[in-house]
Amino acid sequence: MFRPEPFRSISFRVALLYTAFFLGSVLAILGITYVAASSEMAGILRSAISDDMRSLRQAFDAGGEAALLEQMDDLTESASEDRFFLMRRSASGALIAGNVPSDLWRDGWTDEKLPRNAFENSEDLKRAASRNSDGEVLLLGLGERIGPFEVMIGRNSHVLDETQEIILSAMLWGALVTTLLALVGGFLISIGPTRRVDEIAATTRRIVDGRLDLRLPVSKRGDEFDRLAADINTMLARIETLLSSLKQVSADIAHDLRTPLARLRQKLEIVRRRPRSPDEYETAIDAAIEESDAAIETFNALLRIAQIEAGTRKSRFRRLDLADVVRKTCDVYGEVAVDAGHELVWDDLEPAEMDGDEDLLTQALANLLENAIRHVPAPGRITVCVSRHGDRVRLDVVDDGPGVPEDERERIFQRLYRLDHSRTTPGSGLGLSLVAAIADLHGGRVEALDNAPGLRIRIECPAAKETAGGRDHEAV
Structure with a gap:
């Protein structure tokens, strides 16, 4: 079955899911309201009936039959159209007082719909029925025997049924409106994400076609x-x-x-x-x-x-001091520089802790030193410095040789790239490319700067992070 794109989107499905939860919540709330309201109204009616019955019983206990008849007359005269009373003799069943037929008496609590023929002998029942849209009377009554009499007190509980119908109707309409609003809202909400996904899909298709x-x-x-x-x-x-x-x-x-x-x-x-x-x-x-x-x-x-x-070598990272790595490497290459007629200086080494691979960092520094020893005319001075600047550690390898033209400083880190005057010297043109790869692996960067005269190769990498309790533990 065909469905427009917004209706097939995840946003719309999520909106439908929330609609189901929200609709269930609304129905649960209205259901609890329905039960609570019905129970409360039924309790009020039963309490009023019980109070009237209690007053009749107290009158009989206090003054006998005469007091009971007098109290019944008072209740009947003051009764509203929805209040019904009945008193008859237990032996003969003859009606003594009341506004409903004597044959409606039942022992205990009753809740029934009265038949049409019951209205013929009671004007109060007729008036009560006429006030209801369906012309019916639902009688909630309590019948008891008080002395020689059978007494019943009743109320028209039709209002309780009407209240229940109103609540049920509200539940249905509320569920319908909630569903419609959720569908419309889900559709509107899904338009934006769907449009953005379409833009991403269109761009990715162009990238697949070669537009990298x-x-x-x-x-x-x-x-x-x-x-x-x-x-x-x-x-x-x-x-x-x-x-x-x-x-x-x-x-x-x-x-x-x-x-x-x-x-x-x-x-x-x-x-x-x-x-x-x-x-x-x-x-x-x-x-x-x-x-x-x-x-x-x-x-x-x-x-x-x-x-x-x-990135496979990242598993070998550990906490180290870059100054110690430089010191060990320069100790080895000091004699090599002297043999080539150069001076290698590495006195300016600040403590600079970082997370890295010691072998790779040693390889990077060795490549830089070999590159300087090979290409700087003797006698030359090569200086190695380590410093920390905020959250970065910096390694500088500086020489006083001929340097590199400005327009070629970025290109010397490309693979197999060699300056024209270096093509006659041994090497493959991959030493500085390896340095750039090592710096990138450590989250840093390498750049060639003018030393005026000479060349300055600078490597910057993130310094070791500090924790709330001090330095991080060394990785194992």
Whole structure:
């Protein structure tokens, strides 16, 4: 069966569910009102009847038959059209006093609809029946024996039935109106969310068609749709970055690895053209192995970057002091820098606790140091600093070399990207890409700044969070 979109939405279904609960609540309240009102009105009628019967009994006890007859006459004369009295002799059943036929007497409580022929001998019953829309009289009576008499006091309980009918009618109309209002309200409420879902669906279809630059609409309301859209947009941005990186890697592999593989094949072809001495074969084999090792190193670095970007290493995070990591790494690379004719300084190290992978942070710093040692002309000065700024920790690796042109500082972190003057030096162009991946894994960022002269590589990551009772415990 066809149903318009708003009627098939979750919002409309939720509105219907609340309608069912609300309708049940309304019916329960009206039902309790019905029972309570009926019980209260019946109690009032029975109490009035019991009071009249008590007055007759007290009159008989105080003055005998004469007092009883006098009290009955007083009640009959002062009776309204809905009050009925009957007194007859027990032995003969002859009517002594009252405004209803004597054959209506019943012992105890009775609640019955009087027949039409009962109205013939009672003007009061006729008047009471004429006041009711259905022309009936419902007699609620109490019959007792007082001395030699059979006495009955009654009331017309038709008003009780009318009240019950009014309450039942109110229940039905209230349920109907509530249902209609809930359906209309559910339809109106579902229009907005349905329209927003349609917008999200239209955008996602365009994204599936290849428009990875598009993002889901986010309003200023900040509701659950906006939070979901924001999270999806973050995911889309991540996917776009990964796909762009994949395309870049494919292009760079084709461009940068084609040369060493072609050079390897050319060298092997040269050796193959004519017989050579064992020493020449050994030299050619060593060159081929060196070219193969370079290609394998490039692929291993790409796989390592992919592993880091996948986030699998986050399980190894623990609380550590970045200054201790820097101190250990610089102790190792101090001699390497001296051998290359440089000076490595790491005195300015502030305590900076963070959550991270010590091996990866060591790898990132080692790549930065090797990059500076390799590309800074000797003699050069390389300085490593660690500091804390609010809720961020900062690692700076500074050199006084030739630096990097401003328009290329962002590109040096791309995979397999190398500056023109660096293409003749060993390396695959993946060292800084690995640094960027490690910084991203730790929720930080890396940037290249001008040191005038030289280059400043800065890594910023979130500092360790504090708890109410002090520092967080070290992760295990």
